[in-house]
Amino acid sequence: MALDPRTPVLIGAGQVVQRAADLDDAKDPVALMADAARAAADDAGLTSVPRPDSIRVVSLLSWRYRDPAPFVADDLGLSGQVRELAYSTAGGNTPQMLVNLTAGQIQRGELDLALITGGETWRTRMRARKADVHLPWRQFPEGHEPQVTLGTDAVMSHPAEQARGITMPVQVYPMMESALRAASGEGVAEHLEKVSELWARFSAVAAGNPYAWVREARRAEEIRTPSASNRMIGLPYPKLMNSNNDVDQAAALLVCSIEKARSLGVPEDRWVFVHAGTDCHDHYFVSNRWDLCSSPAVRVGGARALELAGLGIDDIAYPDLYSCFPSAVQIGAAALGLSLDRQLTQTGGLSFAGGPWNNYVMHAIATVAGRVRSDPGSFGFVWANGGYVTKHAFGVYSTTPARSGFRHDDPQELIDALPRRELASEADAEGRAVVEAYTVMHSRDGEPEFVIAACLLADGRRAWGTSRDASLAAGMCDGEWVGRAARLDPTGDVTIT
Numbered sequence: 001m002a003l004d005p006r007t008p009v010l011i012g013a014g015q016v017v018q019r020a021a022d023l024d025d026a027k028d029p030v031a032l033m034a035d036a037a038r039a040a041a042d043d044a045g046l047t048s049v050p051r052p053d054s055i056r057v058v059s060l061l062s063w064r065y066r067d068p069a070p071f072v073a074d075d076l077g078l079s080g081q082v083r084e085l086a087y088s089t090a091g092g093n094t095p096q097m098l099v100n101l102t103a104g105q106i107q108r109g110e111l112d113l114a115l116i117t118g119g120e121t122w123r124t125r126m127r128a129r130k131a132d133v134h135l136p137w138r139q140f141p142e143g144h145e146p147q148v149t150l151g152t153d154a155v156m157s158h159p160a161e162q163a164r165g166i167t168m169p170v171q172v173y174p175m176m177e178s179a180l181r182a183a184s185g186e187g188v189a190e191h192l193e194k195v196s197e198l199w200a201r202f203s204a205v206a207a208g209n210p211y212a213w214v215r216e217a218r219r220a221e222e223i224r225t226p227s228a229s230n231r232m233i234g235l236p237y238p239k240l241m242n243s244n245n246d247v248d249q250a251a252a253l254l255v256c257s258i259e260k261a262r263s264l265g266v267p268e269d270r271w272v273f274v275h276a277g278t279d280c281h282d283h284y285f286v287s288n289r290w291d292l293c294s295s296p297a298v299r300v301g302g303a304r305a306l307e308l309a310g311l312g313i314d315d316i317a318y319p320d321l322y323s324c325f326p327s328a329v330q331i332g333a334a335a336l337g338l339s340l341d342r343q344l345t346q347t348g349g350l351s352f353a354g355g356p357w358n359n360y361v362m363h364a365i366a367t368v369a370g371r372v373r374s375d376p377g378s379f380g381f382v383w384a385n386g387g388y389v390t391k392h393a394f395g396v397y398s399t400t401p402a403r404s405g406f407r408h409d410d411p412q413e414l415i416d417a418l419p420r421r422e423l424a425s426e427a428d429a430e431g432r433a434v435v436e437a438y439t440v441m442h443s444r445d446g447e448p449e450f451v452i453a454a455c456l457l458a459d460g461r462r463a464w465g466t467s468r469d470a471s472l473a474a475g476m477c478d479g480e481w482v483g484r485a486a487r488l489d490p491t492g493d494v495t496i497t
Helices: 029-043 069-075 094-107 122-131 159-163 169-184 188-207 220-224 258-264 296-308 326-336 357-374 412-416 470-475
Strands: 008-017 054-057 084-088 113-121 148-150 232-234 248-257 272-281 318-320 379-386 391-398 407-409 431-442 448-456 462-467 485-488 494-496
Touching: 008 029, 008 094, 008 258, 008 357, 029 069, 029 113, 029 248, 054 069, 054 094, 069 084, 084 094, 094 113, 094 248, 094 272, 094 357, 094 379, 094 391, 094 407, 113 122, 113 357, 122 248, 169 188, 169 232, 169 326, 169 431, 169 448, 188 220, 188 326, 248 258, 248 357, 272 296, 272 357, 272 412, 296 326, 296 379, 296 391, 296 407, 296 412, 318 357, 326 379, 357 379, 357 391, 431 462, 448 470, 448 485, 448 494, 462 485, 462 494
Parallel strands: 054 084, 054 113, 084 148, 272 407, 318 379
Antiparallel strands: 008 248, 008 272, 113 248, 232 431, 272 391, 379 391, 431 448, 431 485, 448 462, 485 494
């Protein structure tokens, strides 16, 4: 089959893990990104990082550079040689979104080669903060703006959620877990055992991943049992069921046209074709989701990516599902038609391989690329997620060329037309309700202290209830509370009978 010279291929993928013993030895995120870029070049069989048309950096949290791409170019000896220096908006969907965007631009002739990279040194940053040490890392002055911003910013929390203090993934994903449990009809202990077994399988993958942060396989009982080193955070999740952001990691991808790959002399056995991609989102606010245990956008967007690639989910040998919390994996697997008994991670997931904020999926893409190279003709599938199962990007990868080149779609119109719930105001919500989902947030000492409950009113509207009543918080840590009758007062304080 004659290949269009504009066909996009991933030619190199690099990953870096930093475990500096002392702060003086620790590199900043940009330096790690540059190391990852060099590793990607080496992976492509090149002696140095080729000059790209664009350097695209994933939004990071561990240092406020304001515009890191110029610093990456400088570290690689490419200052003044790169046409576009870009920085992305936030979201765990971003690495795959950038691959989709880049592949489309390459196919249209707008780019020949792009370096996509991201990295975090949150572990080093937190150690420095604890020691009250100033890190002399680079940054642009206040007011500086990136040359190019890629992506779309979106507010992830409804004003009512913000008013009730419901603004963090560690709060929302455990609520989704309780909704999943109730929908399954499983008992509390039964469901927790199932989820911990899932996470133990992820941990086993991380143990064999040379770029994983935690390479010790954890047993299911250890994962689900609170302890001094595994404190409860948001019921039912102890620490080992939460994304682990306390890492220093970076990754980089080199994506180019076939024509460019040939001119660089990259061997064809290094080429990984990006067959298809989609980008979409669920209703932005959790308050408006029809339920808290499914994702219409993953169902529609994932199916569309597979359709564009001419595949079904059973054709995928190497899926990597976004895995910040167990509920995300379960929701994604159900939407995509994947059994939880399958291996749903190639890295080990964000709890064990590492969760470097917005950049985890770049590690997933790099790992999936390695998998399909080692198994020529096989297919990999990546689901990237941002927010609270909110923003999604999908990608299909293989060493087999795509019949029709890279194909992309944004099926948002279909998703926006799907049912949504209205959120009742606190005044309208006063009175009787039923608990739809809940969690109990715990203190750092492991004490239950804050109840969050998603409630449904008789007319089907959703309402949020919270409580700092210690006896209620402790009581809700035992047994099943989904489906229980509740009462909301005019301030949103909830009591449950």
